[in-house]
Amino acid sequence: MGLLMLPDELLLTLTEQWPCREVQLKQLSAVLASAKPSPSALVVHGPHATGKSSIVKSYLESRSLQHAIIRCRECITGRHLLERTTAAVHESLTTEAASGDAEQYNGRCEDMSALVVHLERLLRGRGKFVLVFDGVDKQREASPTLLPALARLGEFVPNLTTVLIVQHPSPRFLHQAGVPHIHFSPYARNQSIRILSSNPPDIFVEPAPPELEYDEEVHEEDKAWLWPRFCAAVWDSLAQNAAKDLVPFRDVCNKLWRPFVAPIVKGEFGTRDFSRLLVNQRRLFQDETVLLDSILSVRIAQATTANHTSHELPYYTKWVLIAAYLASYNPAKLDALYFMKSTERKRRKKGGGTARSGGRPGQKRKVPRHLLAASQFTLDRLLSILQAILLHDFRSTIDVHSQIATLSGLRLLARSGGIGSNDPLELGGKWRVGAAVTWEYVQALARSLKFDLVDYIAE
Amino acid sequence: MEYEKCYAFEPESVRPAKRRKIESQGLHASWRARHEAYQKAWREQKQRIDAELSSINFSTVQELTTFLDEAAQSNSSEAIPTAILSTGPDTSSHTSVIQQLSRTQNAQARRVFISISATTGANLKALLKATIQKATSRNEGIDDEEDDSTFQRKGAKLLNYDLQILADYVREKRLQQVAIAIQDTEAFDSDLLSELIELLGCWLDRIPFAFLFTVATSLDVLQQRLSRGAIKCLKGQLFDVAPSEDEVERAFEAIANSSTSLWIGPELMSTALERQSDYIQSIDSFVGAAQYAYMSAYYGNALSIFLDSAIKASEVSADHFEALRNLDSFRDYCRGLLDNNAIIPLRALLDSDDSLFKVVGAELSRGGEALANVMIAVEVVRELQLWAQGSRATVPSKSKLYCQAMANKLAGSSLVRSLLLSTRKAPSDAAMRTLTAVMGVEIPKDLKQQCAKIKKELTEMVMNQPNIGQTLRSEDDIKNSTLRTTVVAQKVELSKQKSTLSKQDAAYTALLRRFTDLLEEYLNKTLIDPKSLLFHEIFLYDLKSPHRETFTPRPRHAIERALAAPHDYLDCSCCAPEQGDATLAASQPATAVLYQLYLESGSLINVSDLWQAFQAVLGDSEQTEEQQMALFLRALAEMRYLGLVKGTRKRADHIAKVAWKGL
Known part of the structure; x- marks a missing residue:
């Protein structure tokens, strides 16, 4: 059980799972540690793709804290959010109890005060409970008081901690001082590359013929050598300006990988000829179209536009x-x-030959x-x-x-x-x-x- | 019934025929028979058209099905598999594709098929509500073996736009895919569409969605309108439906089928075809035009009763025979008989209805055959064109050739002549292909035999030539002769010199000539003028004006004309234009007077000036000023109602001109 495990060991496994996030994990464990009382609200903030939601989730799961996570992107209205909250809390409590077919719970919840009543009733006599609102700043049709009210939930319901995951909080957006904030900073160059290099893709899709004596082990080594260097090249050429987030960076790397290693697969270059390969394939790193998203994937697009009949207007x-x-x-x-x-x-065509038209530029610049x-x-x-x-x-x-x-x-x-x-x-x-x-x-x-x-x- | 507040009205299946005070007489008496004949004829035609049209997009539907099946199997939760159907501006084709698709779908796979359009909902909530409702209400018919307890979520009642309902439904019914067809992506609000896509993308791990977009403009336009996040949620593949020209061509071929009893003439056909290419028209409108032609032929022309082959002479009243005898083509025929001194048959035709009936039946089927032969000749010309020009794209469509042939403009035309000439120049391998293609058409037997003979000779000739593998060349080809210039006594003389052609080549040229002469003779014989056939008025319908008035009315023009020249409609003696030069007259309706004054003014009209001018026109009548004012106000209100003027904020006492004449 997580409770028996030494906190440091637990942190160690989590840091292995989520590289470059030690500070944030330590802060989380300081605030949400199960043995100690927690503050009634906690703000986790940071830009897109910095691991906020996933780390909070895996931390809570590993600590076996009672919790419920609400993904606010999926909620259409403010009321929808409240109803999903009660349903999620109820569900997490019943699975916790594992009492088979739980009794039905009427989660009708029209406004914030109803939510407080529901939570009080549900959490009465329970231990610590963590309620996570993921991406609550992007909530559709939210009332202006939603965020401050959610932050104050813990003041009404004992043992409840509300975690708000937001991207860029404005100052005093909760109308409340002293709420602890944990900042998830964007990954720097080395961090991004390190994260990506944790699982390098294959160089050779098909297994090498046996007479080459190129076995799986060498392949592993080679790709673990080549991939981080390739990622660094992509970062320097394209991603540092246009795709700094981890997700677009990974997409660009994946998109360029197969064309990049094509000469190796063909046998023109060795697996360790990185610098020569880079010079040879430099055009890949100059082409900025890879940064654009498309509904059709590039390969399919080329195949279909060839035999595509155009429909003309009458x-x-x-x-x-x-x-x-x-x-x-x-x-x-x-x-x-x-x-x-x-x-x-x-x-x-000529227009009226006024005095102005004699080569002198007009007073106003015309768009x-x-x-x-x-x-x-x-x-x-x-x-x-x-x-x-x-x-x-x-x-x-x-x-x-x-x-x-x-x-x-x-x-x-x-x-x-x-x-x-x-x-x-x-x-x-x-x-x-x-x-x-x-x-x-x-x-x-x-x-x-x-x-x-x-x-x-x-x- | 008095005690019931309401009751279900159940009409009897067949309404009793109304007893008319006056029995319809004369030509009109056959109306019922013609109605039945029309229904029979059109039903056959419609079946042919439907069969053609449903087969045209068969391959696309197949591809789409495979795509959706693969998507259902792969179950990747990264991006929503999206089929993008590029349809062009024609709105009907993709609905038919989607209908066909949904029909094939429900049968096999565990898949629900929902189609939504921009009118489904104006915001995300309404859209989701409709989607969920459509998806979950189709549980009947998917599987009967499960107990038919209505689907219920255990636990609390959810909001009706909560996708959890759909997720539960999918889990309960073990559905493999929820395919959502969006029929008019262009009409959707961009933000709404992006938001919907992103939201559905969030749920992809619980609900296996698939999209089917129809794009009328282009994929790029769609991509520009969607947000970046939405684009990331989609993994697309492009599909095509057949272009509308192909559809029209297929429908045309079904209509101009050789077994049809009524033929649509060149004028009408070319009008309908032109309208099809000039304007956005779905294929339905073309089929509708054909149907309307059938209706007007059968309902308007009493003689169409003879088109029904099952009709008996006793069922046709004498008036019809009288009308038959007044047809122009019949009169010409009689004149011909008289010139040939065939008095007795002529007398029989004029006196006896029975003998006339027999002749009508025979002549109608003969005419139909002649027109079917014309169609075959058109096919031959088309084959020649295909082989002369090489690619299919540059060849004019069959429908155009049909219109030319039916207007008797194809026989001996420059088109046919140049085709035959180019055939005459062809080398032996091309000639062989042409021969085979012509023999592939259903040409008459004797022609086919002769073609086969020529083909056999040609094959022998090619086999027996000294250096095998070389093609035989024709003498008529300019490439095979050279021009020579010689200077004789300071004059330049040009002389044509046949380059050395072997004996075989000469024989080949003769053979080709035989072939083209044969074809020319056949085409001249077959491509007759349909208007020269006896009783062509019955089986050939070529009236343009009903089609034009029904399908392309000009409401704006009609209103403008009625107001600007009321005499055209009223036909009264008081405002006839001969009475004087001035078209404005007090006797005209007040609105018309005001409209003509309105036409003379600029874009802002002072109402007081207008009133004074109006008064001046009506001046010498004996109405009081109050009456005139009443007329003026009513006329102005009518103009406003028609959308010709509106108030303006620029000046309080002015009205603004909104519509100009002649647009």
Whole structure:
């Protein structure tokens, strides 16, 4: 039993399990030690992927303390959190008692005071109990008093300790002084590499042929030699700036490992030729696309995009989108200049020859229009621009309107702004193009229609 | 019944036929028979179309099933397996894929299939509630052997958006997978979707989720919209459904089947096809257009009663025969008979309904056969095109060829001529392929025999040539002749020189000519003008206007026209435009007057000015000012109701113009 075990021995096993976290473990054991009384609240904080939740959990389990852990990410509302709390406490107590089919407990819990009543009833006459709220700062629909109230639970319920695991606590976020805090600092370079090197991946996926006399033992040694050096290289080149967290760092390392060792597998390099291999494979460490996440894994993406048939928008839908883009990015006052069929095209390109245009830069720096957000327009403006840019006669039917409906369903066109903008029957409602309709996208559309977009777009 | 507060109304299965005071007479009397004939004809057609369409995405459904099965087996709790279905803007195809998928699913695997859309819920709570409800309410039918006690969580009642309910349900029913299909990822709020994905990712260790996203735009767009955490939760694979052009082509092939009794003409078919490619249209609208064509043909054309092969002469009233005798094609036919001095059969046709009935039956089936032959000829042309151009992508679709052939624009066209010419230039291996392809089509027997003969000769020729393995070349190919320039007395002379072609090559050229002549003769004979067939008015339906008015109405144009030119609709003598040049008249409805004034003004209209102008138009009538004001106010209210004007905050006494004419 954990209680009989010497605390130092226990700490030793835990520190082996969680390297580089000795300080935090010692602090935890000081605060939560089972023999001594604990403070009513404890804040464990630190950035993402520093082992907060896992260490608290394994500490509690190893100490056989009575506890319940609530993952706040899974709770949809504040009330949901409270109900899950009672359910979790009840569950941990019944499994503790191991009394087979426990009696049903009505965990209905509408507000904080109900929770206090429930906890008092459940924990009456029990020993020390630790209640862990994991990620409680990210709780959805939490009331502003939730955190201070949770921190004070222990003042009402005897023998209860509340542990709040948060990422970045603001000062006085509990409206209470003297709550002990344990900080989980982010891992430094050496620490990250040390953690990762605890289980190096294989260099050779397939076992080596027997005549090479390359057995499993040598392989173990080789990979334990090569992997930390590789991780250090990844850290120096990519991760220290862009993937400092342990999880993205590990992902990047895993992503790059197979291409990195490919020459070794092919037999071009020995397993210990690290520096030559590094020079040979330096392109891997310069390519920053590995830092981006993708829904498709890289290997699959390459395989599928090859035989991927593209689905194109129908003919007039493309025109409608182009017209919408023009309506969004051309100022309305220039419409007569750009779309009147009678205006001379030459003039529209040159613009008015004012005194300003003589090479001297303007007073104001102008941002290119296509980099700004789309401005809004009325539907009639879209339709008239459509009529103007179409090269042939166009019979406007209900189909155009159904297309506009479809495009807004695809979020390529969006209703925007103003009171009552959700009402489709709103007179003269404003629209704008969706975020997915970029300059490049529209240019590609225009190219497929052989339409000279540049002639119509205002500078 | 008086004592009951409510009762279930159970209508009898067949409604008693209404007794009409006036029995329908004349051509209208056959309406019921035609209705039945239509139903029979369309049912057959619809079955063919459905069979074609359900087979088109079969492979995609198979792949999806395998993907989901593998995901259910692997049980990794790192990321949610996600199938991304790239469908294009067509909204119907993916619903059909998902339907097919869910149908195949429930049968075998222990899997629940839930499909949610953006309208399911506006926030996370509503979305989860609906998802859980959909998942847990399907317990019937999954397994009957278990006791049918309703599913209950032991312990306290949970909130209805708590995923614990689903987790318990999964454990209880030992489900292997909960597949969630999200049908319109674009319409979802980005934050909501990311949040949902992240939340479900948290539960992955207890509930084996799988996602099925349909993406109408592109995967990149979806990826940009999701949060980084959500992307990490997903492990995706891309799937494709057939593009909508393929679907249209398959549906077309089912419609233009040779066993059909009613043929859709080129004008109508090309209109429907064009609309399909010009606008976002699901395949349903194309099928709907075909159905509407059938309905209007059978309901509108009384003579379509003869299309039903089971009909007897005694069931057809005399009016129908009279109408038959008035058909243009029949008159031309009679003129032909008269010119050939075939007086007796002509007299019989004109006098006896029975003999006319026999001729109608025979001629209708002959016409159908002729059109089926046209289809086969179209197929031959298409094969030639495929082999002449090499790749399938550049070849125009069969439906386009059909429209050309039915409009009698294919026979002797430049397209066919250039095809035959390029065939004539082909080397022997290409010619062999073309021959085989043409013989693969259901061409008539004699043509097939002759083709087989040519093929046999060609094979012999290739085998017997001196250096085996070399292809025979055609004399007609320009590549095989060279131009020579000679200067004679300061004049340049060009002379064509056939490069050395062997004897076999010459024989081969002759053989190819025979083949192309044969084909040309066949095509010219088969590709007839459908309008020249006797009684083509019955079996060929080619009216564009009903289709146009039903499927592409112009409501805005109609309203604008009614207001700008009320005479077009009212047809009254008082506001006929001949009365004077001014289109504005006091006799027109007040709204129309106001609308025409509105058209003349700018984007902001002063109401007082408008009123004065209105008064000036109505001026000389004998209404009092109050009456005129009442008319004006009502007209203005109507304009507002129609969405033409609205109040503006810029100026209190102005209204803003919202709609412009002619858009």
